Amino acid sequence: MEPEHRDQPHLPAPTLYPIGFAAGIACVLVGLIVSPKLIAPIGGGIAVVFAFLWAREATREYRGVPELI
Numbered sequence: 001m002e003p004e005h006r007d008q009p010h011l012p013a014p015t016l017y018p019i020g021f022a023a024g025i026a027c028v029l030v031g032l033i034v035s036p037k038l039i040a041p042i043g044g045g046i047a048v049v050f051a052f053l054w055a056r057e058a059t060r061e062y063r064g065v066p067e068l069i
Helices: 017-034 039-058
Strands: none
């Protein structure tokens, strides 16, 4: 008998989205000190976009076509 391959944990592929998200958060924090009305919203937008892309990439396998057994 061969071992079951379903026991392996789900690991998403490595991406650059977490780095973009961190850059957006850093931009928000710098923007709160330097220019809260100009730079902080730009950083917030960057963080939201990269958070969405990161979550979308991490759940791609779950949103796909169901596998037939």
